[in-house]
Amino acid sequence: MTDTLFADVSTFQAPVDDDYPYEVLSFRSNDGTFRDDHFAHNYRWATAAADSGRLACFIVYFYWRPNWHETVRTCIDMVAEAGGPHPRMIVMLDVEQGGNPSGDQSDGINRAYWAAADFLGDPRRVIGYANASDFASLWPTRPEGLRVVAAGYGNDPQLPGQVAHQYTDGQGWGGGLPEGCDPFGPCDMNSADGLSPDELAAACGIGTERSGVRS
Template sequence: MVARTVDTVFADVSGYQRPVDDSYPHRVLSIKSNDGTVRDPNFPENYRWMRDALDAGRLEFGIVYFFWRPNWRTCVSVQQSMIEAAGGLHPRIVCMIDVESDRSQYGDHSVGINGAFGLLAQWLGDRRRVIGYANAGDFHSMWPDRPAGLRVIGAGYPVDPRLPGEIAHQYTDGRLGGIPGFPMGAPPFGPCDMNLAAGVSAAELAAECGIAAPALDSRAVDRYKAAFTSAVGSDVKDVREQMCGEDARDEGEYTGWPQLGGRTVVDALAAIGAALGVPGMYDPHAEQQTGRQPGQQAAQRSEQRSA
């Protein structure tokens, strides 16, 4: 597969990588906040960069995720406190519940995972802004009873698990998996977890997660209109002056140019045509000086040629 312009690729990073910086090239980024009560050491720096990048339009939206544990109320509380301490909840942030089994947690945890989902949905104000992450086995064993319309990032190396509600596929951890034509990592992190939303733009992926297109700044629009109108008005004046003479900037005055004998560009062309004997062309400037009616000179020359 060859990467297409409409595909959205993005990294998923934590304290295992270095903090993010402006070398990051993609329009979406996923960062870890906590594993239960354990706070990710890079989160404050990563989140502050994410907020700035969102405000600057470098990112379409951002994902903040935590590793789900049975003490899910504490998990959610820790994530919320970390976000608030690092600048507050940004309107273009999505929260993700990372559902993974280990020796301490396995089996059906739908009640607790859905409880975390509900708390986050209430906090964010839109249930679409809460998404899940899992591989196929954990998804079906730990979270068999899921909220309607849940959107998910499915993990599978190299096979896409195609989970119900899947909006993106984590296709590598930087070592395993991979898809030809797609990166195994991203600057500044190097090899890392990478995700793909195939055939979907970053804006479309954001919309799937309840993040609307950025609103236009009315003040910026007004400034653009004013600058555009001023530029157009200036250009029109310049064109009129070139066509009609230096005093054409004064409404109704068309005095022509000295180098054209006081003629406008159009009258100068007419004078050239009259001098060359082009039928129907006459020099109104010369005729005004001789007192003839416009066109008499051209008519006289035409009669002379006919004779």
């Protein structure tokens, strides 16, 4: 069985470079209206790596905030300013309790989801990230067929629609799997269990042919 590992990074790690060993990469664009300092560099590297066939796909994620319109607009603007969206790019909504109101936020999260889907032209290319309790409390009503990356350090939540599992924050939860990678050192790491890089890309609406030409 093939498993695909990939890192999940932001301004708290070094910018990506050619020492990165995996075929999928996830990196932050923004937290609300805060723009990640490393986004432009990471995006340039990821698009070049995707164009060359080095990456099967890459994930740009933003931390959802109640000012959902400004939050998703910030992500869209950052991607557009960097020359995107790239055809092998996936957008992920990072939904967490920290700093957000408690209770059901499904309306605002789903509006952000559909705004991102309109930008990419394909809702399959928009996925969600949360732990099981935050999915249940903050985003209980989700789009049909939503693909998710589920966070669960030390356990696999195995949530509906799950395509990958964030198994560690780099602090010892890997159970033998890597706790990080070059050039980042310890960091959030994910495993798409049973999926090759191209199968993970296809599950999120990315074509299986790794073309070297942008659309």
